[in-house]
Amino acid sequence: MNPHDDDAPQHPGGRAPGKPGRKLGPIADGVGSAHRAWLEPLREKFLSSGMTISELHTRTGWAKSKISELLRGTGLYPRWEITQSLVQELRIPTWPMRRLWASAALEAQKKQDWIDRCIERPTAVSTSPDVPPIDHQAFKELQSEFYESYADVFLCNSPLTKRVIDDAFDVLELRWEEALSSSDVVRFAWSVLRSSVMARAPHVDGRPDLGAAVFDTVALERAVSDEEKFAQLEESSALFKVLSRLPDQQLDVMVLRHLRGMPPSMVADVLGVPIASVRSDERHALHVVEAVLGTESDPEGNAL
Template identity: 50%
Template sequence: MTTPSTTPGPDEPAPLRPGRKLGPIADNVGSAHRYWLDPTRARYLATGRTLSDLSFRVHLAKSKLSELLRGVGHYPRWEVIHSLAGELGIPGWPLYRLWRQAALDAGKTSDWVDRSSSNAVITDPPGPPLAHGALRAIVIDDYRRYAGAFLPDDARDAAVEDTFAILWLSFDDALASPDTRRYAWEILRATVKARADHRDHRPLLAKAAFETVALHRQTTLEGEMAQLAESLELFAAISRLPDAQLDVIVLRRLCGFSAAKVSDLLGIPLAAVRSDERHAIRFLEDTIELPDTGGTTP
């Protein structure tokens, strides 16, 4: 992601703006809307430009621009977002994907989306930064395995594609973070959790119950029903784990990845993976009797 010349360096504070400070994002803004709104606001705040300046350039009243950047009022048309992205140096392709999905989630029809974007052609190159593309090629299948434990196939694929779109929009921040892999994984986790079914504010793993090795080993209806009940109990317990332990257990016990692969995928030390797995298993053993799911590699 190319940083515009008006963006301060990493150790340089953004210039002070005259006028009223931009308010926070409204509480009722949904997760899909935030996927593109958060990086757009971050880019605006980093440039040091004023709402008055941008208002003149994107042909939108300052009050309306402030509402747009806070997620207040009507969902914005792509023509406006496209113009704003051009002024702030935000790549159009990932922004459009996230804007479109949020529009549909907000109840807008496909016809409205098409009309809203008919006069705003994306002209920037469709390819992401090389490092982004390299990371995607390495981890995309593993990301799909993880997301598939929580989501049906269509939602799984959409969550993974949204993850890479969000990562593209914030790739400068990813590169500046202590570990790009960890930065990307946290986006994936948040995106998957936002789409998953929940109970008591925790993501459910019900889909994985139908795909365990133990379940497929059963040859009778009674055996299948008994194993399904055990699996559902297990996955309900797993869903109560802290995020780090949940990730490790899903990757180790449901996806079958080695501890070393999990370490590399999450961008955390191997010792942290083993510690999280030990604590998670101890909790699960205290909660239920763990079934045999076929084992994992070391």
Template identity: 50%
Template sequence: MGSTHSSWLMPMRTAYLTSGLTLNDLSVRVRLSKSKLSELLRGTGLYPRWEIILSLAVTLHLPQWPLYRLWRQAATEASKSREWIERSSQGAAGALTTSPTAPPLEHRAFRETNESDYTLYAQVFLTDEQRDSAISDTFDILWLRWNDALASPDVRAFAWQVLRATVMSRTPHFDGRPEFTAAAFDSIALQNLTSTGERMNQIAESLELFTAMSRLPDRQLDVMVLRRLCGFTPHAVSALLGVPLATARSDERHAVHFLESVITPPHTGRNAV
């Protein structure tokens, strides 16, 4: 099961578990056998047609437009042809739901506030195309799970975990650690260097730094990416992650201490981080 498949299936499974409906109830309303429904909700068996997902969305009161976008992308990842996807979407019921609808007002405001900052974070790890897809998927997943986000202790922290999971699911990993060395060629440290020699030295240092950063715990890595690669202030980092300012500063101190302990200082005597 791919990451995009999981991104729409998990909210649907949660909606079913909290609905109070039995599998038999769902089978009657959706007109699908209990065994097929069980397979669908477990993410096994054949990839489901949109008309089935639509029936479930209506029954479970899930927003249909973000669900459709995620379903369609996951179908592509599952190697379904464009013809199969279009045919599955063109049923009498499905045709009514494949046009964009507006998300909740609060969701739209949250997206307007955070989308550009989320994009800066995502582009450290992903290509431009992957970055745009990850950001779009992040806000679709948030739309699907908006009630869960509002019920959480902090919407910002909830949303950041959605963003992080979406970005990391697309980021190459080695030995369980994210690889983002491509960012060395577009880091802040390179922007003011003009000579080839200076740039090559800085790239070598950046590659070493990024390799070491990949070993940091998740939140320390995020803090360092936001602070040192994206240029955010500690207050902005605190707001994005939905954590207290003291926590963000503590994470940065611990991360810097670790990096200084594993990175060889350059010959110029400058600090590595």
């Protein structure tokens, strides 16, 4: 018996009707961050559509149990064929979803050849990628460099950075109408980017770990002797532990201002907040650093 036979579409005639309007349960514990990146928008679209799982069963031919499993993230990682059926029925842009699905499959320990076989199977999807909204593309070109710079601090300049940034922009494309209708597109986009980065960044006691960033500071590069380098590593390590425990926006401001050297006006543009807010967050963060460490040096070892 083919182990994937239970994944095959089951048309309505062969199944007893389920209870209409059954409430969709929550996403299962243990669903990875990359999986959630596409599952959450899919669930939101399903819930806002007014459809039931029984209706999706009727429209797609997939068993209600399989649809329910997919929408809750239970069972085995879903194949692209059933995922795509729901994506198309709910009128969600296919190509960003497919990229997010493939990224999450890697996180779920699926081999690349399994992913390729799933995607290469004949489907109803057009062979031409969706054309993203022009304003989304323009926004991506404008912000990519800043987003990558921020992500590198937490992901240690690893190859994972590009995937995280690509995933964030794919999620943003799926939620672009929501972003446009929000109070501030830039702030909305930053929340998507930050969530994507923090989901992959190492954490200690629930806060992002900046430990590896101590090896990528200007002050360390300037140190000449081994003794100077060791002292600088100790100083930066203590400082970064304090920074990691700051409130989220204060942490972001300090990373962009003092680890990435952005002026306050640029930080405000990237975060989508007033420049007065940037200055206030920086001031409060520096007071915390001073109180804990009794120092007036910034993360790069420069006088403030």
